Amino acid sequence: QKEVEQDPGPLSVPEGAIVSLNCTYSNSAFQYFMWYRQYSRKGPELLMYTYSSGNKEDGRFTAQVDKSSKYISLFIRDSQPSDSATYLCAMSAKAAGNKLTFGGGTRVLVKP
Amino acid sequence: EAQVTQNPRYLITVTGKKLTVTCSQNMNHEYMSWYRQDPGLGLRQIYYSMNVEVTDKGDVPEGYKVSRKEKRNFPLILESPSPNQTSLYFCATRGGNYGYTFGSGTRLTVV
Numbered sequence: 001q002k003e004v005e006q007d008p009g010p011l012s013v014p015e016g017a018i019v020s021l022n023c024t025y026s027n028s029a030f031q032y033f034m035w036y037r038q039y040s041r042k043g044p045e046l047l048m049y050t051y052s053s054g055n056k057e058d059g060r061f062t063a064q065v066d067k068s069s070k071y072i073s074l075f076i077r078d079s080q081p082s083d084s085a086t087y088l089c090a091m092s093a094k095a096a097g098n099k100l101t102f103g104g105g106t107r108v109l110v111k112p
Numbered sequence: 113e114a115q116v117t118q119n120p121r122y123l124i125t126v127t128g129k130k131l132t133v134t135c136s137q138n139m140n141h142e143y144m145s146w147y148r149q150d151p152g153l154g155l156r157q158i159y160y161s162m163n164v165e166v167t168d169k170g171d172v173p174e175g176y177k178v179s180r181k182e183k184r185n186f187p188l189i190l191e192s193p194s195p196n197q198t199s200l201y202f203c204a205t206r207g208g209n210y211g212y213t214f215g216s217g218t219r220l221t222v223v
Contacts, residue, residue, distance in 0.1 A: 034211045043214035104154035
């Protein structure tokens, strides 16, 4: 069983819809949770960074962490075709000097 | 601009021919790491370095070497590449209370 599980998709939504992504994990030591966006032929870029449980909002993006359920989510409101990409969740036990463990990524397609 | 620079972007080589993929960062980060990304397997860590002259194995180190002689550079060395090392490789750095910054990737094909 993988430490971090993520549905590979693809997830296809019409423009303007809410995109809902999630990951589950098994390691209770994880405290730092991230979402990355990766366009084709590019490196992943950091979208959201949260510590411990709770919600964090940044523009159209909202990240949620539920440590009791070992479940994290990313919501994208008012989705745009430019949001079409692969979204990777990542997590670590420490802030720095510690590796990130990634989910396999969910491919998202936002259709005009 | 904060950057992680990898070279080359694309590389086709033959089995057994030694190669080096370079990685350089301008953020003065101590932590650097190499990942490979494969369909269905996601990003897997190959090696990492906590600081100059300090390196350690990640999850899939077999067939790879690294060195960290100076803070900004962290080359990935394949002494005798094999076809199962055909992959997309990413160098990444991490500084402070933040996530990784990734390079643009190196697509390696070993024939």
